[in-house]
Amino acid sequence: MSRIPGRVPTQPPTLADVAELAGVSRQTVSNAVNNPDLLRADTLVRVQEAIEQLGYSPNRAARNLRTRASHLIGLRMNPGQEFTANAAMDRFVHSLVETSGEAGYHVLLFAGSGTDPLAGYDDLLRSTAVDAFVVTDTYLGNPQAAWLRERRAPFVAFGRPWDDAEATHPWVDVDGAAGTELAARHLLDKGHERIAWIGWRKDSWIGEDRRAGWSRALKARGLSTSGLASRVEDTIHSGREASAVLLDEAHPSAFVCASDTLAMGVLHTLADRGLRAGQDVAVIGFDDSQVAQVVRPGLTSVRQPLEDVASQIVNALEGLLAHPPRVGPGILLTPTLAVRGSS
Amino acid sequence: MSRIPGRVPTQPPTLADVAELAGVSRQTVSNAVNNPDLLRADTLVRVQEAIEQLGYSPNRAARNLRTRASHLIGLRMNPGQEFTANAAMDRFVHSLVETSGEAGYHVLLFAGSGTDPLAGYDDLLRSTAVDAFVVTDTYLGNPQAAWLRERRAPFVAFGRPWDDAEATHPWVDVDGAAGTELAARHLLDKGHERIAWIGWRKDSWIGEDRRAGWSRALKARGLSTSGLASRVEDTIHSGREASAVLLDEAHPSAFVCASDTLAMGVLHTLADRGLRAGQDVAVIGFDDSQVAQVVRPGLTSVRQPLEDVASQIVNALEGLLAHPPRVGPGILLTPTLAVRGSS
DNA sequence: CTCCTGCGCTTGATCGTTCCAAGGGAGCAT
DNA sequence: ATGCTCCCTTGGAACGATCAAGCGCAGGAG
Numbered sequence: 152m153s154r155i156p157g158r159v160p161t162q163p164p165t166l167a168d169v170a171e172l173a174g175v176s177r178q179t180v181s182n183a184v185n186n187p188d189l190l191r192a193d194t195l196v197r198v199q200e201a202i203e204q205l206g207y208s209p210n211r212a213a214r215n216l217r218t219r220a221s222h223l224i225g226l227r228m229n230p231g232q233e234f235t236a237n238a239a240m241d242r243f244v245h246s247l248v249e250t251s252g253e254a255g256y257h258v259l260l261f262a263g264s265g266t267d268p269l270a271g272y273d274d275l276l277r278s279t280a281v282d283a284f285v286v287t288d289t290y291l292g293n294p295q296a297a298w299l300r301e302r303r304a305p306f307v308a309f310g311r312p313w314d315d316a317e318a319t320h321p322w323v324d325v326d327g328a329a330g331t332e333l334a335a336r337h338l339l340d341k342g343h344e345r346i347a348w349i350g351w352r353k354d355s356w357i358g359e360d361r362r363a364g365w366s367r368a369l370k371a372r373g374l375s376t377s378g379l380a381s382r383v384e385d386t387i388h389s390g391r392e393a394s395a396v397l398l399d400e401a402h403p404s405a406f407v408c409a410s411d412t413l414a415m416g417v418l419h420t421l422a423d424r425g426l427r428a429g430q431d432v433a434v435i436g437f438d439d440s441q442v443a444q445v446v447r448p449g450l451t452s453v454r455q456p457l458e459d460v461a462s463q464i465v466n467a468l469e470g471l472l473a474h475p476p477r478v479g480p481g482i483l484l485t486p487t488l489a490v491r492g493s494s
Numbered sequence: 495m496s497r498i499p500g501r502v503p504t505q506p507p508t509l510a511d512v513a514e515l516a517g518v519s520r521q522t523v524s525n526a527v528n529n530p531d532l533l534r535a536d537t538l539v540r541v542q543e544a545i546e547q548l549g550y551s552p553n554r555a556a557r558n559l560r561t562r563a564s565h566l567i568g569l570r571m572n573p574g575q576e577f578t579a580n581a582a583m584d585r586f587v588h589s590l591v592e593t594s595g596e597a598g599y600h601v602l603l604f605a606g607s608g609t610d611p612l613a614g615y616d617d618l619l620r621s622t623a624v625d626a627f628v629v630t631d632t633y634l635g636n637p638q639a640a641w642l643r644e645r646r647a648p649f650v651a652f653g654r655p656w657d658d659a660e661a662t663h664p665w666v667d668v669d670g671a672a673g674t675e676l677a678a679r680h681l682l683d684k685g686h687e688r689i690a691w692i693g694w695r696k697d698s699w700i701g702e703d704r705r706a707g708w709s710r711a712l713k714a715r716g717l718s719t720s721g722l723a724s725r726v727e728d729t730i731h732s733g734r735e736a737s738a739v740l741l742d743e744a745h746p747s748a749f750v751c752a753s754d755t756l757a758m759g760v761l762h763t764l765a766d767r768g769l770r771a772g773q774d775v776a777v778i779g780f781d782d783s784q785v786a787q788v789v790r791p792g793l794t795s796v797r798q799p800l801e802d803v804a805s806q807i808v809n810a811l812e813g814l815l816a817h818p819p820r821v822g823p824g825i826l827l828t829p830t831l832a833v834r835g836s837s
Numbered sequence: 838c839t840c841c842t843g844c845g846c847t848t849g850a851t852c853g854t855t856c857c858a859a860g861g862g863a864g865c866a867t
Numbered sequence: 868a869t870g871c872t873c874c875c876t877t878g879g880a881a882c883g884a885t886c887a888a889g890c891g892c893a894g895g896a897g
Contacts, residue, residue: 163620165883176847181885191845208620212558213883216852221555223602228591238784241584244603248571252605252614257623259566259602260587262595271595277506277551280600387788415788422790441581442788445730445758447765508853519877524855534875556853559882 164205173201184209215279224256224468225281227263227271229288238411238440239455240287243309246461247285254465256282268293276304283468285309289322296320307467309460311481313356321467322481323460327357327437328364330453330486331407334435335368337451337488338405343433347403348380349393349413358382361409361437379403383413390416391423398424404432405494411436411443414450418493433494449491456484507548516544527552558622567599567811568624570606570614572631581754581783582798583630586652589804590628597808599625611636619647626811628652632665639663650810652803654824656699664810665824666803670700670780673796673829674707674750677778680794680831681748682715686776690746691723692736692756701725704752704780722746726756733759734766741767747775748837754779754786757793761836776837792834799827 169180175198182189183198190198201207215221226247229240248258259281264270268288272295275281283305286295289312299306300320312318338346348365351358362380369376378401383389390413397403398420408414414436421428428434429448436443439454463482470477512523518541525532526541533541544550558564569590572583591601602624607613611631615638618624626648629638632655642649643663655661681689691708694701705723712719721744726732733756740746741763751757757779764771771777772791779786782797806825813820 163622166885167883177883178848178885179846182846185885189845194845206620208617210559210883211621211623212555212562212564213852214885215555216553216559216854216883217885219555219852228588230588230592245571245573248603249573249605257602257604259600260591261600262592274551277549278554279506280554412788419790440784442785445755445785446789447762509855510853520853521855521878522876525876528855532875537875553853556882557855559853559884560855562882 163210164207165210166207169198169201169205169207172205173198219279220282220472221280222256223259223281224251225259225261225272225275225284226287227284228260229263230265238442239438239457243287243457243461246458247464250458250461250465251468254469256465256468268295269298272299272304276302282472283307285464285468289313305468305471305476307464307471309464311356311483319478321471321478323463323467324481324483325455325460326483326485327361327453328367330437330455330488331361331364331409332368333364333486333488334407334437334451334453335365337490338407338433338435338494339368339372341433341494343405344374345379345401345403346374346405346407347394347397347401348376348407348409349390349397349417350380350382350409351385352382358409365407385410385412387412387416387419390414391419392416394420395423398432406432406434408434408436411438411440411450411452414452414493415442415446418446418450428493435488435494439489443489443491448493451491451494452489453486454489455486459484506553507550508553509550512541512544512548512550515548516541562622563625563815564623565599566602566624567594568602568604568615568618568627569630570627571603572606573608581785582781582800586630586800586804589801590807593801593804593808594811597812599808599811611638612641615642615647619645625815626650628807628811632656648811648814648819650807650814652807654699654826662821664814664821666806666810667824667826668798668803669826669828670704670796671707671710673780673798673831674704674752675711676707676829676831677750677780677794677796678708678711680833681750681776681778681837682711684776684837686748687717688722688744688746689717689748689750690737690740690744691719691750691752692733692740692760693723693725693752694728695725701752708750728753728755730755730759730762733757734762735759737763738766741775749775749777751777751779754781754783754793754795757795757836758785758789761789761793771836778831778837782832786832786834791836794834794837795832796829797832798829802827 166177166180170177175194180198183195187195251258261271261275284299286306286308289296289308289310296308296312296318306320308320308322311322311324335346346369348362350362366376381393381397383393394406394417406417408417414434417434418428421432426432434450436450436452439452443450443452467479470479509520509523513520523541526538530538594601604614604618627642629649629651632639632651632653639651639655639661649663651663651665654665654667678689689712691705693705709719724736724740726736737749737760749760751760757777760777761771764775769775777793779793779795782795786793786795810822813822
């Protein structure tokens, strides 16, 4: 059937238009787009020329309706994050958009309410607006994972299921302990023997994991960690206070911190006391935020391989959405150390 | 027609299911969702209960197909931006997601190639995947605006059409000149009389705009600007060099910079010379990036009202997508000054 | 010569929603 | 009782793609 004459010319062309121009049926055009192998070579060329000539691109809504897939990945923007988390998240989102784009997926952002961690998921799921979710805040026993699994919603988590060893959903995470161990070893190799730790409160799984790496490195060299660790809130102010206390009481020559925020606090304390970061006392942060790159004299920091994380997540998503689904084991990636003036 | 028995129970309910349960027709359910006024009160209640009971949510793909609208807004992620631009962009994206969510729209991110500024737009447009675009990099004569207008694609620009006074598309921008004028006045009020400018190369419209505000403030007080301005690349290193030269040759007591990046360079120079930022020499940056908030002693910076920008953009989009479209004039918002220790 | 097989393409049905034009019931006046 | 509104409701069609059969033709085996 041909288009109704007089129709507004800005309407995009449809499969039927292409079919008519190429002198084939709709299905043949569809095959030319999705299963080119099924066509005879000369027919394929003819259809492709018609597609080119009309500037045809399949209507997403129609395709989504028929195939029950949207090729969209939902990602929740968490309101009011801490700045280091934000910095990392920004880099992660960039990578995710690029990687998923190469795999034929787009990223759909939606807002979360600070109070209800499930807000937004439900509607997108029931309206089949997205094929899958990427969940980024699985720490501290957030209920998203269990909730999504219960509804059989495909999702991949950025973050281990700390509190649930039984969890069977795919996940990708960065080995924080390996990162802090790397940091501590770097300092040990430079001759430091009294290396302090400033981390988060004990109820943070991530914090305890990162602390474990520091501890492991020291113990591997037969050094004691006692009196060298402090656990505080993730603010500059806390980092500043904690480092002041540690300097007075334990006289460390270096600090490893659970975040760049805390490390900035240490730098402030050093400046207060006329100590030079990197010369008199070494400092290493975590996340390689923009601040770490800009501050004097440059903050050495553990850098998460977020590009690889995004790539692995997209890979897991593709498996999850395949027929039949392939679900692999969780993946743990190793961070690197961005060495700068502070160490 | 009722659902086929034996169908997989995880299939989401459809309009027909709700209709059957409520004892009405499909259209009545559709009206209950989209035009509740058309229903008798008791019928409406019955339908709403059925919707609630089944957990029904309209299938997005089917709705999109029928109404030729996706309720998605396309936003391109620009690869490898400078960090200040990134910082601002992150805050902007957050606001945009929240505001557009309230208006019933979601944000679709797509990747741009560094080389082709139009990559990605074309396909999303032709496949009717998004209703409209938000374009964020209209400076420097990027061709998106003209290209999109030519295809009658609805879009709102964050940024003025600097190079095209004839442009009729809706836009929202921040008055950079007002920001730097605010900064300069703040310094003048503190008694500074020799206030230097470090900005970008002359071919940047935004840079020249910001420079104009500084210049205007000085001239309003009868002060000369000659010898006090420098135009360089937007890097810390350039800011550092430029400020060193200015200090030697023009002896300013304060700096206003076109970006936080440049301001960081100034802070480095001050530290090199044992000068205290805020005490000996005042420094003001632009963008209120995370770095400005964290660095010692806190960098005073011009803060763009990105929440308002997002809100106005969504407002403009709603007008653009209404029937008939309402397209208002461009909107210029005034930034504020985040005062910290450096001034 | 007939039958079967497989390739390449066409045809009708379907996904779940909204639009359209017509159907139907209650209420009121005649 | 009949006719006429006025609303609300109804079935059919359409949006544009893919799925599942089906059809004609060529070539080989029986």
